[in-house]
Amino acid sequence: xxxxxxxxxxxxxxxxxxxxxxxxxxxxxxxxxxxxxxxxxxxxxxxxxxxxxxxxxxxxxxxxxxxxxxxxxxxxxxxxxxxxxxxxxxxxxxxxxxxxxxxxxxxxxxxxxxxxxxxxxxxxxxxxxxxxxxxxxxxxxxxxxxxxxxxxxxxxxxxxxxxxxxxxxxxxxxxxxxxxxxxxxxxxxxxxxxxxxxxxxxxxxxxxxxxxxxxxxxxxxxxxxxxxxxxxxxxxxxxxxxxxxxxxxxxxxxxxxxxxxxxxxxxxxxxxxxxxxxxxxxxxxxxxxxxxxxxxxxxxxxxxxxxxxxxxxxxxxxxxxxxxxxxxxxxxxxxxxxxxxxxxxxxxxxxxxxxxxxxxxxxxxxxxxxxxxxxxxxxxxxxxxxxxxxxxxxxxxxxxxxxxxxxxxxxxxxxxxxxxxxxxxxxxxx
Amino acid sequence: xxxxxxxxxxxxxxxxxxxxxxxxxxxxxxxxxxxxxxxxxxxxxxxxxxxxxxxxxxxxxxxxxxxxxxxxxxxxxxxxxxxxxxxxxxxxxxxxxxxxxxxxxxxxxxxxxxxxxxxxxxxxxxxxxxxxxxxxxxxxxxxxxxxxxxxxxxxxxxxxxxxxxxxxxxxxxxxxxxxxxxxxxxxxxxxxxxxxxxxxxxxxxxxxxxxxxxxxxxxxxxxxxxxxxxxxxxxxxxxxxxxxxxxxxxxxxxxxxxxxxxxxxxxxxxxxxxxxxxxxxxxxxxxxxxxxxxxxxxxxxxxxxxxxxxxxxxxxxxxxxxxxxxxxxxxxxxxxxxxxxxxxxxxxxxxxxxxxxxxxxxxxxxxxxxxxxxxxxxxxxxxxxxxxxxxxxxxxxxxxxxxxxxxxxxxxxxxxxxxxxxxxxxxxxxxxxxxxxxxxxxxxxxxxxxxxxxxxxxxxxxxxxxxxxxxxxxxxxxxxxxxxxxxxxxxxxxxxxxxxxxxxxxxxxxxxxxxxxxxxxxxxxxxxxxxxxxxxxxxxxxxxxxxxxxxxxxxxxxx
Ligand SMILES: Cc1cc2nc3c(=O)[nH]c(=O)nc-3n(C[C@H](O)[C@H](O)[C@H](O)COP(=O)(O)OP(=O)(O)OC[C@H]3O[C@@H](n4cnc5c(N)ncnc54)[C@H](O)[C@@H]3O)c2cc1C
Ligand SMILES: Cc1cc2nc3c(=O)[nH]c(=O)nc-3n(C[C@H](O)[C@H](O)[C@H](O)COP(=O)(O)OP(=O)(O)OC[C@H]3O[C@@H](n4cnc5c(N)ncnc54)[C@H](O)[C@@H]3O)c2cc1C
Numbered sequence: 006x007x008x009x010x011x012x013x014x015x016x017x018x019x020x021x022x023x024x025x026x027x028x029x030x031x032x033x034x035x036x037x038x039x040x041x042x043x044x045x046x047x048x049x050x051x052x053x054x055x056x057x058x059x060x061x062x063x064x065x066x067x068x069x070x071x072x073x074x075x076x077x078x079x080x081x082x083x084x085x086x087x088x089x090x091x092x093x094x095x096x097x098x099x100x101x102x103x104x105x106x107x108x109x110x111x112x113x114x115x116x117x118x119x120x121x122x123x124x125x126x127x128x129x130x131x132x133x134x135x136x137x138x139x140x141x142x143x144x145x146x147x148x149x150x151x152x153x154x155x156x157x158x159x160x161x162x163x164x165x166x167x168x169x170x171x172x173x174x175x176x177x178x179x180x181x182x183x184x185x186x187x188x189x190x191x192x193x194x195x196x197x198x199x200x201x202x203x204x205x206x207x208x209x210x211x212x213x214x215x216x217x218x219x220x221x222x223x224x225x226x227x228x229x230x231x232x233x234x235x236x237x238x239x240x241x242x243x244x245x246x247x248x249x250x251x252x253x254x255x256x257x258x259x260x261x262x263x264x265x266x267x268x269x270x271x272x273x274x275x276x277x278x279x280x281x282x283x284x285x286x287x288x289x290x291x292x293x294x295x296x297x298x299x300x301x302x303x304x305x306x307x308x309x310x311x312x313x314x315x316x317x318x319x320x321x322x323x324x325x326x327x328x329x330x331x332x333x334x335x336x337x338x339x340x341x342x343x344x345x346x347x348x349x350x351x352x353x354x355x356x357x358x359x360x361x362x363x364x365x366x367x368x369x370x371x372x373x374x375x376x377x378x379x380x381x382x383x384x385x386x387x388x389x390x391x392x393x394x395x396x397x398x399x400x401x402x403x404x405x406x407x408x409x410x411x412x413x414x415x416x417x418x419x420x421x422x423x424x425x426x427x428x429x430x431x432x433x434x435x
Numbered sequence: 436x437x438x439x440x441x442x443x444x445x446x447x448x449x450x451x452x453x454x455x456x457x458x459x460x461x462x463x464x465x466x467x468x469x470x471x472x473x474x475x476x477x478x479x480x481x482x483x484x485x486x487x488x489x490x491x492x493x494x495x496x497x498x499x500x501x502x503x504x505x506x507x508x509x510x511x512x513x514x515x516x517x518x519x520x521x522x523x524x525x526x527x528x529x530x531x532x533x534x535x536x537x538x539x540x541x542x543x544x545x546x547x548x549x550x551x552x553x554x555x556x557x558x559x560x561x562x563x564x565x566x567x568x569x570x571x572x573x574x575x576x577x578x579x580x581x582x583x584x585x586x587x588x589x590x591x592x593x594x595x596x597x598x599x600x601x602x603x604x605x606x607x608x609x610x611x612x613x614x615x616x617x618x619x620x621x622x623x624x625x626x627x628x629x630x631x632x633x634x635x636x637x638x639x640x641x642x643x644x645x646x647x648x649x650x651x652x653x654x655x656x657x658x659x660x661x662x663x664x665x666x667x668x669x670x671x672x673x674x675x676x677x678x679x680x681x682x683x684x685x686x687x688x689x690x691x692x693x694x695x696x697x698x699x700x701x702x703x704x705x706x707x708x709x710x711x712x713x714x715x716x717x718x719x720x721x722x723x724x725x726x727x728x729x730x731x732x733x734x735x736x737x738x739x740x741x742x743x744x745x746x747x748x749x750x751x752x753x754x755x756x757x758x759x760x761x762x763x764x765x766x767x768x769x770x771x772x773x774x775x776x777x778x779x780x781x782x783x784x785x786x787x788x789x790x791x792x793x794x795x796x797x798x799x800x801x802x803x804x805x806x807x808x809x810x811x812x813x814x815x816x817x818x819x820x821x822x823x824x825x826x827x828x829x830x831x832x833x834x835x836x837x838x839x840x841x842x843x844x845x846x847x848x849x850x851x852x853x854x855x856x857x858x859x860x861x862x863x864x865x866x867x868x869x870x871x872x873x874x875x876x877x878x879x880x881x882x883x884x885x886x887x888x889x890x891x892x893x894x895x896x897x898x899x900x901x902x903x904x905x906x907x908x909x910x911x912x913x914x915x916x917x918x919x920x921x922x923x924x925x926x927x928x929x930x931x932x933x934x935x936x937x938x939x940x941x942x943x944x945x946x947x948x949x950x951x952x953x954x955x956x957x958x959x960x961x962x963x964x965x966x967x968x969x970x971x972x973x974x975x976x977x978x979x980x981x982x983x984x985x986x987x988x989x990x991x992x993x994x
Contacts, residue, residue, distance in 0.1 A: 043763045066986045113988035119969035138989035149869040155920035161928035165976035185871040239546035330959040337951045366972035409966035
């Protein structure tokens with residue numbers, strides 16, 4: 006017997022979870038099926054809305070100003086300005102105190118682990134004290150065993166970027182880390198549990214030892230930035246404790262994968278799914294679908310592969326949120342680019358040598374690969390007709406935008422996830 | 436008139452470095468100039484097959500005999516740069532029996548140990564060979580690391596007093612009537628190690644004798660003194676797979692053709708190659724059909740290649756040469772032998788000889804013959820010792836194996852680092868400081884990166900070549916920035932930023948020819964990491980306009 010729901014969301018990244026939450030908000034019975042870890046584990050945990058125009062102008066102070074001028078087909082143009090705002094306040098409601106930035110339309114400039122600054126619209130509370138428009142002098146602290154973040158270099162880089170404060174960096178040993186290749190989760194765990202560590206002056210706790218180490222380097226700075234490893238489950242407590250001991254504000258600098266702020270956002274979203282009563286199945290891929298007969302094609306059910314057993318999942322409405330090239334919602338072979346579940350149309354040049362340009366940061370066609378959709382976010386075929394009546398797409402699986410250049414990744418996932426989920430929820434309830 | 440140096444060698448490929456080592460060991464004063472980094476030319480862009488000679492056993496027995504002799508010498512003097520993989524010449528049902536027989540006889544005539552394996556025996560050696568493979572001839576082919584071998588020659592030349600100048604492009608030959616007495620070079624950033632910040636200078640270097648070992652570029656050098664050297668550069672593609680599907684060199688046993696060799700290298704396998712004459716060795720088309728041909732043709736021998744993930748493709752140009760008047764049409768028919776052009780004899784211009792053609796495998800023998808020639812010209816009597824003296828890093832391999840535990844290094848990382856560093860492993864890796872892994876894909880640690888930097892300065896591409904860092908599955912997406920971090924605090928922020936940009940762009944260049952499937956997904960991830968997470972594409976530090984920080988959210992309105 007098939008599993009039956011009002012709305013089935015395929016893909017459990019930012020777009021899929023928000024779509025499921027928005028659909029549940031419309032009182033629909035919702036299920037989310039996701040295969041592998043989402044892009045959130047790679048991403049910095051920042052929620053960018055729009056940092057640069059497609060032409061490269063920016064950093065934009067006000068992203069909403071620029072939304073109106075986006076070209077036809079851009080996901081924001083499809084859903085409209087108002088929906089972007091609604092989606093953000095929907096997110097603010099879910100994230101609560103964990104995220105900041107909702108008090109203003111202006112973008113924030115967040116220092117990155119490479120030492121640049123990056124415009125973003127919502128940032129975790131842990132990065133709030135580090136914003137580059139805050140003119141307080143800053144001490145950045147790196148660790149000998151974490152080569153991704155070279156604090157003195159990052160400080161010099163911030164200065165070169167014109168940041169309005171003095172930044173200084175130091176590299177110290179992280180108390181309690183004995184292996185040169187300890188995972189970032191090991192650092193977080195030490196601090197979460199405030200484990201006992203050995204130092205030159207005897208045994209103490211991890212937080213006390215770290216604060217002691219940093220205090221020796223602190224001069225007049227009133228804030229201290231660390232790579233984003235300050236705790237996982239108890240990140241707020243770790244930060245508050247360190248701030249208390251040092252007598253200054255403490256913040257995190259977002260890092261590359263595996264990214265703790267990204268994982269924290271993922272945990273927050275999955276907790277919200279549970280609260281909203283969304284049924285979640287992870288670790289299983291959707292591999293196929295069946296249509297029912299009739300005019301415009303309608304998806305009757307999809308097929309989920311559960312350890313080799315094919316199980317049909319039926320719903321009234323479907324949301325495709327399987328991600329882009331990174332999440333594997335868009336795939337490619339030597340001859341073609343395609344969407345693997347429903348074989349929705351993905352426009353792309355026939356010659357694969359036209360998929361890229363020679364400048365690594367140039368205007369990369371591959372970065373825009375994805376599905377074209379109508380204003381209801383329903384995928385369109387090569388003739389601009391609906392692929393299916395009851396399928397919507399959201400997030401990185403959509404085409405027509407380069408999230409990396411624009412700094413619009415999570416914002417597009419939020420806005421389109423919200424709209425797709427809400428429409429699917431209302432439609433299913435009819 | 437006193438000259439700056441006795442012998443001036445142009446070109447820092449295997450030929451030039453081999454000559455520099457040979458002459459320096461004979462006690463001559465040598466200067467070598469190279470326009471890029473060592474191995475920047477064909478030597479850094481070749482297949483890495485240490486020929487047994489089997490490939491030439493039918494068509495060119497003189498070359499085949501030289502190959503097996505040099506193959507045996509290199510195993511002795513450069514064991515740490517060679518992997519003794521063995522090789523198979525594999526016959527498919529449609530490949531001619533006659534040729535198989537000629538190949539086997541040819542190997543025996545040239546002194547190449549050869550043994551016939553049945554189809555099933557061959558599949559026992561290499562399980563991924565196609566089911567219908569008919570038979571194979573086993574020969575002592577090997578995999579050679581051209582970067583390490585070339586660098587080892589250069590280091591040894593320096594030890595014997597030679598001056599090695601990289602980033603020094605020859606811009607003119609100094610000619611006085613019918614005598615060439617030196618060159619003018621342009622230092623890209625001043626003499627010595629390459630750093631990005633220093634301004635360029637030019638220098639005239641005079642010498643008793645000039646050796647033009649610029650390979651495919653030899654014609655350009657000749658033209659500077661109105662000498663015609665008809666090099667016929669011929670390009671070839673090599674495609675790198677993400678895993679090592681075979682442990683043996685796999686050759687197709689048929690007369691000739693593109694895409695007929697797979698060479699295992701460290702954790703990868705490299706497919707090759709094509710053979711197409713090009714007009715300009717610095718600017719030629721890198722074509723899609725070439726990459727497709729590698730996969731389509733070689734999957735006849737090793738079917739899983741069709742489904743496997745390719746990491747990237749790269750191209751090199753062979754410095755082929757024909758004596759005037761030979762007129763061979765097809766570049767695959769041009770001899771692989773090398774030629775020593777004595778311009779005094781040939782053109783009536785004294786003071787210089789040019790070397791063209793040849794193979795990597797026989798670089799040492801070529802260097803010996805050229806060095807003999809130079810000594811004769813300069814009236815020096817000294818004999819060649821390069822066949823007997825091990826290259827730096829190769830002595831005491833067993834002691835090194837045993838000393839492994841002392842380093843306290845975890846196995847896969849250490850084993851490979853140690854192979855890369857040879858006898859220098861202890862000096863480099865034994866450190867009291869934390870030594871985290873910088874490049875996860877290839878297992879390269881901080882100590883090794885820093886060692887590379889101490890030798891190559893801010894040229895991270897040279898560090899990459901020395902260490903293999905950034906050459907694995909992720910193609911540097913995850914580690915380029917971490918490698919650049921290691922330049923700090925020796926170099927300043929702006930210099931480091933430029934070095935990182937240069938490395939990241941260079942990594943992208945090679946990746947472009949493997950952009951589908953997993954590798955396209957990887958490219959998007961790398962792009963996101965550098966552009967989204969770090970905003971390196973619009974870094975305010977590198978942009979001309981300034982940012983109005985005060986206009987943005989400072990976080991203070993939040994509470
Ligand atoms: C390295 C990196 C850094 C980033 N940094 C930022 C940043 O700083 N700020 C920002 O705003 N954005 C950032 N982004 C972008 C942002 O994270 C993504 O655009 C966004 O998260 C995409 O979300 P998504 O839900 O559409 O897709 P994904 O997160 O990719 O999720 C797709 C999910 O679908 C699942 N799936 C795929 N196929 C199937 C199937 N057949 N059946 C079931 N499930 C399936 C996948 O396993 C995955 O879990 C970054 C992205 C990357 C890659
Ligand atoms: C596709 C391919 C695959 C191959 N595979 C194999 C193989 O598997 N086994 C094998 O044995 N051989 C192989 N070869 C052949 C081998 O790579 C070459 O014969 C050998 O590397 C040539 O070395 P070289 O030093 O003569 O030339 P190069 O390595 O090209 O050195 C010449 C140097 O001169 C420099 N130079 C140029 N102009 C100037 C200037 N104006 N001033 C200063 N310097 C200058 C260049 O930068 C370059 O570094 C292959 C060749 C190709 C193209």
